Amino acid sequence: MWGLLLFLSLLLLFYSILIGDFSRLENLKEILIKRGVQATGAAFFLIVGSIVFKTPLAGIFWAILGWLLPVWIINFIQNRRKEKLRRIVKDFINSSSGLFDAGQTTPEVIQISGRRIPEPFATDFNNMLAQNQFNPDTTFPEMFEALSKKYKLPELSAVSAIISAAEQTGGPKAASQGLKKLARALRQRDKLMAERKKAMHEPRIAAFFVIGLLISGLVLDVTVLAHLFDTTSGKLVLSIGSALTVGIILMAYKITQSGDLA
Secondary structure (H helix, E strand, O other): OHHHHHHHHHHHHHHHHHOOOOHHHHHHHHHHHHHHHHHHHHHHHHHHHHHHOOOHHHHHHHHHHHHHHHHHHHHHHHHHHHHHHHHHHHHHHHHHHHHHHOOOOHHHHHHHHHHHOOOOHHHHHHHHHHHHHHOOOOOHHHHHHHHHHHHOOHHHHHHHHHHHHHHHOOHHHHHHHHHHHHHHHHHHHHHHHHHHHHHOHHHHHHHHHHHHHHHHHHHHHHOOOHHHHOOHHHHHHHHHHHHHHHHHHHHHHHHOOOHHHO
16 A cells, blocks of 8 residues: 555656656546546446346447547536626726726726626626736736636637737737727627527427437337347347437437537
């Protein structure tokens, strides 16, 4: 036990000396957790699918869905959170353009916005002010760029570029004009995203209807009509039905995504 702890301590020591970037370990941890959840989902679907549909072949097809389903759920949660953050950032851009137009400097805009903006950005903005006061060499464009990478929001990277350009020439008025143009571009993007979602509404309903019919048919086959599928050929039919259902689910998920406008 003590030998293992000593080995891990030495490993962390050499890692910190040679690499020193512990964010890679955090990424590795996230990947391992994600893959572990996927493997658990796949194993669960494999066992349940094999039992319900009476053959491991059908279980394999359902295991594919079990592997992908956790990723879809995680992406859905992350996208919902990102949409919320985008709304906050869009409100910040609109309000800060007015503050710059009134002649406020960047630190003043950040200070006022830090009192108005919701979390998690309220804490980030206050930290930006503290960091700028503690280390004047750290600029606000650099900190906005860091926030953009932290939350994976290109809007904040655009804010960084606008403030950086305004600090070099034009001052607060130039920052205000740049942020107003950015706000118009974001409204256009939101309009395109709304139109894409509206266009995908009918195909999504049709896909859900087909998937519902297929799943209902499979449920009927393994309950009321179960005695008809006890033979080898019957189990093969259930496997084919499982493959078809899983394939339709994968295809429906693929065609109803709008990743190009994310």
